[in-house]
Amino acid sequence: MLEAEDPPSRRERRRQEIHGRILAAAVELFDTRGVTDTRIDDICEHADLAQKTFFNHFPTKQHLFREIAQTFIGNVCSIVEQVRREPGSTSERLARAFRRAADVAQHRGPRHRELVQEVTRISAAESTDPNRHGGLPQAFNALIVDGVAAGDVTRVHTPVFLTEMIVSVFQGVVMSWAHDEHYELDRHLEEAARFLSRAIANEDRAST
Numbered sequence: 001m002l003e004a005e006d007p008p009s010r011r012e013r014r015r016q017e018i019h020g021r022i023l024a025a026a027v028e029l030f031d032t033r034g035v036t037d038t039r040i041d042d043i044c045e046h047a048d049l050a051q052k053t054f055f056n057h058f059p060t061k062q063h064l065f066r067e068i069a070q071t072f073i074g075n076v077c078s079i080v081e082q083v084r085r086e087p088g089s090t091s092e093r094l095a096r097a098f099r100r101a102a103d104v105a106q107h108r109g110p111r112h113r114e115l116v117q118e119v120t121r122i123s124a125a126e127s128t129d130p131n132r133h134g135g136l137p138q139a140f141n142a143l144i145v146d147g148v149a150a151g152d153v154t155r156v157h158t159p160v161f162l163t164e165m166i167v168s169v170f171q172g173v174v175m176s177w178a179h180d181e182h183y184e185l186d187r188h189l190e191e192a193a194r195f196l197s198r199a200i201a202n203e204d205r206a207s208t
Contacts, residue, residue, distance in 0.1 A: 021047045022053075022054060023071070024047075026038070026064055030068075030114065031112045033111060035114040037111075040054060065118045072116075072123075079097050079100045080097045089150075090144070090150065090200065091193075091196075098190065099186065099189065101189065102185045102190075105177070120171060120175040123171060136167050137167050144162050147200065153201070153202055154200055166196055166200075169195070
């Protein structure tokens with residue numbers, strides 16, 4: 001019989017609460033003021049914490065960006081996991097995941113693009129290998145493997161290759177939006193999903 005894990009101590013709960021306050025304050029300021037115009041002092045003031053406390057949690061601003069990026073990626077992964085449990089073909093699920101990711105990214109503050117630039121830069125630097133634990137590759141690879149099992153995803157290419165293409169296209173579209181205020185994220189992700197749907201489709205099944 002597995003033993004239940006001990007609940008976090010009061011000190012650990014306090015540490016987690018402060019950590020969350022720093023992240024929330026940083027994201028709010030980045031969304032409204034922009035990344036370059038937000039100083040660590042601003043984040044500390046907004047979170048009502050001493051600068052020393054900030055550095056106890058994040059040695060540098062880059063460490064803060066990395067955790068925010070991990071949160072963003074985690075949110076997209078959760079979207080993919082959710083659509084995997086929903087009815088529809090693999091192509092329909094992929095389009096649904098892209099559409100919901102666009103909604104999450106767009107409905108934020110006026111300077112959110114600057115934050116997404118940092119997030120996509122960090123995300124793009126990570127491996128697209130789906131065997132790597134966590135992250136977008138593993139989430140999208142699970143969707144592709146489901147499709148192969150269901151028979152609506154091609155076997156001409158390996159799931160690993162198809163996953164690499166999906167992740168690369170998704171990151172490329174989001175990065176383009178982050179750098180161009182006139183770029184329509186929802187429209188381009190919708191078009192990307194249609195393109196990828198044709199690329200991953202099992203043509204033998206489609207022709208029967």
